[in-house]
Amino acid sequence: MIAKIGCEENSPAKGLRRFFNQVLETQGIDALFLPVRLKGSTSIMPALVTDPAQLEAAVPLSPAFSINSARMVSRLSYKASGRKTAVFLRPCEMRAFIELIKLKQGSRQELILIGMDCPKALTSSDYAAYMNQNPLDEDAYIQHVFPGPGENSKTMGREPLGSFDFSPACTTCDYPFPGNTMDMNIIVHGLDLSQGMMVESCTDRGGQILESLNLPEAGLPQGREEILMQIREANSSANQESAGEIAEKTDSILKLNAFFDRCINCYNCRNMCPVCYCKECVFNTDVFQHQPVQYHQWAEKKGSIKLPTDTIFYHLTRMAHMSHACVGCGQCSNACPSDIDVFRLFKSVANATQSAFEYVPGADENEAPPLSVFHEREFEDTVGIARE
Amino acid sequence: MEKFEPVIIAFVCNWCTYTAADLAGTSRLSYPDNVRLIRVMCTGMVDPQYVIKAFLEGADGVLVSGCHPGDCHYINGNYKARRRIKLLKEILPRFGIEKDRLRLTWIGASDGIEFAEVMTRLNDQIIEMGPSQARLSKAI
DSSP states (O other): OEEEOOOBTTBHHHHHHHHHHHHHHSTTOOEEEEEEEOTTSSOEEEEEEOOGGGGGGBOSSOSOOOSOTHHHHHHHHSSOOSOOEEEEOOHHHHHHHHHHHHTTSOOSTTEEEEEEOOOOOOOHHHHHHHHHHSOOOHHHHHHHHOOOSSGGGGGTTOSOBTTBOOOHHHHTOSOOSOOTTSSEEEEOTTOOGGGOOEEEEOSHHHHHHHHHTTOOBOOOOTTHHHHHHHHHHHHHHHHHHHHHHHHHHTSSHHHHHHHTTTOOOOOHHHHTOTTOOOSSOGGGSGGGSOOHHHHHHHHHHHSOOOSSOOHHHHHHHHHHHHGGGOOOOOHHHHHOTTOOOHHHHHHHHHHHHHHHTTOOTTSOTTSOOGGGOOOSSOOGGGBBOOOO | OOOOOOOEEEEEETTTHHHHHHHHHHTTOOOOTTEEEEEESOGGGOOHHHHHHHHHTTOSEEEEEEOOTTOOTTSSHHHHHHHHHHHHHHHGGGGTOOGGGEEEEEOOTTOHHHHHHHHHHHHHHHHHHOSOHHHHTTOO
C-alpha cells in the first residue's frame, strides 16, 4: 500500500513530523528511534523517543550524520525489551543493521523498520561548519536534495550545499534508496514536495500500521524510476572514478604506508564502523601487547621501526575482516582525527571483495555472509601453483 | 650478484600436507630450505591475519596447504580456507603484493613426492619473481 503523507502548514517537513507523531501514537508502538535536535544545540543525534511532545525536536531528514545508527539499533534489539520500536534509518544504516541481524547482533522481532530515500549528508566537520553559518531550514534542505520532477530533476540534488560538497560516501553510494524488505519506506524522490511526501508499506506488519493511520492512498509518481536510475548511474561513475584515484595512490606497500602516515592507531575508524562486528577486536588483546624486547628486535632487524607499530597490519586485517560487509556509510573517515581518506580506500577494496563473492551487504537478511559459507566446487582457480 | 634466497612461509595442515612433508623426509627427498613450514591443525584456522603478517614481516611467498576437498579431518576447513585465500587474492594485489606470491594447494598425506615437487616449483617461481617489495618497505 502507498499512502500520502501530505504537508502541514505548507511544510513537507512538518507533515513528516506529524506522520511520525501518528506512528508513535499507534496502538502497540511504544517508541520511535529517529534523529532529534539536541536541546540548546545545533547537533542532530539519533534518539529513542517515547513522548509524542518530544517529537517537536525530531529532524527526520537532514544533512547531519554523525554516527551510523545500526550499532545503536543493535543495542536496542539484541535482546527482547518487551517494547515495540519503530526505527527510522538511512539506507546505509539499514543495510548495516541487516548485516548485524545476520550475525545475531540485532533482531527485527520487536522493531518496525522504516526506510527512506536518502537525504544525503555532509561530513561531520562540514556539518558543524555549515550550521555555524546557516540555521537549518528543513524544508529548503529537503527541496535541495529532492529536486523532484521537471527541469530541476537534472541537478539530482547534487549541487553543493552552500560552500560544502556532500560527503564522498553519499556521492559514491550504490544504494541511496530503501530496500523492499523494510516494513515501511518514506518516499521523496520524484514527488512534487508542495503536495508532501509518500509512504509505502512492504510487509504485512507495515501494511497493518499504515492502514490504521487512515492516510489517503496514492500511487508512485511517474518519473521516479528514471530519477533513481540517473542518481544510481551518476553515483556509480563517481565511485569508479574515486576507486581509480585511490588505487593509484596506494598501489604498493610503500605508498600504502605513506597513505596512512598520519594514522595514530586510535582505532576510531573501527569503533565507528557499523559492521566491524567482533565483540573484542584482536588489536585490543594481549596479542598486540608486545614485550619491550620485541620492539627492539624489530628495530634491530629493520634498522628502525615507527611507533605505534602495526598500523598497516591493522588496516589490512580490517579489510580482510569487514570489507565484504562494508555498506559505504563513510563514518570511518568522519571518525578519523588525522583526516585520512579511510573511507575511499575501504570502499575501493569493498567494491572488489563484494564483487568477488557476488555479495551485496544488507540486501537480504537471509543471505549468509560470504565467509561463513562455502560450496564444494568454487574458486578452483585459486588452488594450485600454475602461473596465472 | 648475490643469489636471491627467498623466504617462503608455508602453513601446512597437520593431517595432510604436514604428514606429506614428513613422508618426504623419511623418503629422503629433499626440497628447498627456503620454505619454512608452520604446522597448523587445519587450513581452516589460518586467519587472513597470519598471511598479512607474514608478508609485512618480509615473506616473499606464502603457501597455505591442506587436505584435498572432501578429505578434511574437520570436514570443511579447507573449503573455508579457499574462500579466505580468494579474499586475500582480491585485497593484497591492490597494494603491490602480487597474486602469485600467495598460493593454496591440496597435498594429501601420502603425497610425499608431490610435496617435494611443489615446494621446488614454488621456490623457483618466487625466485623468478624476485624479492617482495613489502620486505623492503619497512611497513608494519
